[in-house]
Amino acid sequence: MTLSIAVENAAGTKLAETDAAERATLVYREPYAPGDRIRFTVPEPGYYQVRVDDAIDESLVYLTAPEFTFTVPFEDAAIPYNPKAFTGDLHLISLHPATADEAGATRNLAVNPIDQHDEEHVFPHAHANAETRNEPVFFARNAIDGITANVSHGLWPFATWGNDSRDDAEITVEFGRPVDLDEVVLVTRADFPHDNWWTQVDLTFSNGETQTVHMEKSDQPHRFPVKAEGVTWVKVGNLIKADDPSPWAALVQLEAYGHNA
Incomplete structure (x- = not known):
């Protein structure tokens, strides 16, 4: 069993690399440049x-392929990330298998801070x-990054x-494999009066079932019990806004x- 991490530039040249049997850790001691990517x-x-x-x-991700790359974000692409990330000349990167307890635990199966816009093999997505x-x-991807701050907008x-x-x-959030869900939580943006809010949305699951849920103007999580067994995705749609002058409503998580x- 071999795990490997490599930092590559836009031309595919390896700038640093490490591999390990159980836990791979790469300390990269150079500043990143546009086009750099991390290959796992x-x-x-x-x-x-x-x-x-x-x-x-x-x-904690589910991989459906033996390799994927994470593109180091710059300029507009970096705005959704912590401004301390990917800066300077000292970077810590790691990779190891999840334990059976970690993978099998009851948890938020939608969270993935490293989701990328066009990802195909890393889940949730x-x-x-x-x-x-x-x-x-x-x-x-911002709606599954695990960050729930919701009283402003932008950076x-x-x-x-x-x-x-x-x-x-x-x-839509895809899980990449069948899962059983018992609760969906929606955190909506609450930058009032800039924002409007949704009073009703539909939760649709890959098994064809749809559940209509109702929300109020709030900066707190909206929690909905569900019973969705063996589903591979959940979709939020049919968004009904409140009768408010603002055209803007947004989903934080x-x-x-x-x-x-």
């Missing part, structure tokens, strides 16, 4: 704990049919999923609590 390689698909930077929480002005600060830690004020907007099916 594992012996087989499964559950892994991944840290892309010491200023970002470790992520969020995507949407609308993102405000196609700006990273409003990408769907970190207030990145959200912005639905571009579209009534047909939907956000979508949390889905349960365990592997």
Whole structure:
């Protein structure tokens, strides 16, 4: 069993690399440049704990391929991240398998601080049919990064999923394998009076079941018990805003609590 971490530049040249049997840790002692990426390689698909930077929480992810890359964000792409992340000339990166207890625990199965916009092999993964002005600060991935600050908007830690004020907007979180869910929590942005809020949304699951839920104007989490067994994704759609002058409503976090099916 071999785990490996490599930092590469835009041309694919390896700038640093390490490998290990059980736990790989790479200390990279150079500043990043645009186009740099971190390549993670594992012996087989499964559950892994991944840290892309010491200023970002470790992520328990489910990998469906033996390799993936994380692109180091710059400029607009960096806005949703902690401004201390990926800066300076000393970076801590790590990779190791999750324990059976970690992988099988009842927890928020939607959280993934290292989700990327076009990711295909790292789960959970969020995507949407609308993102405000196609700006990273409003990408769907922000709604599963684990950060729940919601009383302002814009720069970190207030990145959200912005639905571009579209009534047909939907956000989906894919788990990559069947899971059993017993609660969905929605944290909505509460930057009043800048913001509007949703009074009603639909929770739709991969098994075809839909649950309509109701919300109030609040900066607190909206909690909804569900019974969704063996589902591979959950979608939030049919967004109904309150009768308020503001056109803006946004989702700070979508949390889905349960365990592997």
